[in-house]
Amino acid sequence: MPGQRGPVPTPETRDVPQQILDILGEKDTFKPSEEFPTLSQVEIKAALDRLGSRSMVEYEQITADAVVLEKEGQSIVDEGSPEYKVWDAIRSKGRMGVKDVAGAVGGDTAKFGQGTAMKNRWIKKDGNDLVIAEKDVEDKTRHLLQSAQQTGNVADSKVLADLKKRKLVKVEKRISYTVKKGPKYAKEMPVEVTDLTADMLSSGSWQTANFKPYNFNALGANQTPGALHPLNKVREEFRKIFFNQGFVEMPTSRYVDSGFWNFDALFVPQQHPARDMQDTFFISDPPKADRPRDDPAAEAAMNAMEEGSRKLYAEPTPRKTTRRDYEKYWDNVREVHEKGAFGSTGYRYTWSEDESLRLVLRTHTTAVSTWCLHRLAEDPRPARYFSIDRVFRNETVDATHLAEFHQVEGVIADFGLTLGGLMKFLEDFFGKLGLTGLRFKPAYNPYTEPSMEIFGFHAGLDKWVEIGNSGMFRPEMLEPMGLPKDMRVYGFGLSLERPTMIRYKVSNIRDLLGHKVDLKFVEEQPAVRLDKN
């Protein structure tokens, strides 16, 4: 029975309760330690408890002193006493030089044995030699210790004190039991019923059935309650960091989105290589997305997230909601691509509505940030949003790349933001993950200007690793939404997999994500604190 306190019955111990009943059929009382010399005290106790809890036996515990052999005492029992060994060595040679005894029996044995053998008059000196004085001797020390071992007792207290002084024996407390019949004694272990069944109820046999008593001392069986996946553990750590800095979590989980939200609204030109089949998974059925329009489900989710945050940070006013003009937004996006607008010269190509309405597996969570930012335009105010969710890219799969992974993404909207502020923010943010002394490298994203790749020095790997991408969103993205000209928005993104792989020392991403993940691995990984190494 899993979790049962005490030893698990083995084939040798399983029928001990029955054997105890058998013995009690012949004697009124007995000591199990004498009848079962090979069983441990714990095994005996388990059998007695089993019978005792059913009132089949009663037992008493006796604590008594027992003489136990020390190592030296045991070796005398096994090989004989030093005095005997000295006598025996001299006997077998006939005579032996005093100086040769140590060589024959060992230094320690010679040292202790020779004197005692002399005192016992087993040996005597003959010139410079030793010869035996007694033809037959009894190794009393050995016999004394043998009997002490068998009975756990040395009757003569003076002898016992002497053996203790010579460190041949010690005295220990021993627990033993005396057993007698209990009020429900029977010759056989009765058959016990564990479950009340429908049959027993209808036949009435439950009335006479012998139910197994509850064992309230039994430990519960170990439960495997499930475990957070390592990615989820790291995700939770990131979420804490974001929440601690006043970020609102964005509603996510919409894996399929239109090109509009994933690309066009972000000022990604329609000919951009990222929009190629090589890089993006396109969905063929349904063939086309709807034009951007009200999205009540996402709206409700985001309202709830904001409401929670508003309570937490005691922000005074809820957002004003006005009707969004999606026709205008759509036209603005077309115009900024095609002809240029809002002070930008645009890309100057013919913008295709069909391309914008193609369905894709979203390639970045910036699609969600874009949706949240366009929503902010109806009541522009400082805001901080984050998401941690799955994205898809048509990549060649290898040890560090899969066609799907997770992005950690944050955006900060405010008035009067500067690039220096973003760098400082990122230093603080990554500092909380234990990464300090960041380096920034100018980079290019169609939707941010300036853009920076973020590098951190990884002490364990002893090299600079790219840990993220960031930038300030372009006016070509923000102004078509209706966000005010003087509002600036930071954005940054990183993968969830990379810090998780480093933290859990996973070298192949397929051990972390996909269909080959070992559940045992998942269950065994400890929780982490990202800011503790």
Ligand SMILES: N[C@@H](Cc1ccccc1)C(=O)O
């Ligand atoms: N979308 C970028 C990350 C990013 C987000 C926001 C601003 C700048 C960069 C990526 O996928 O790598």
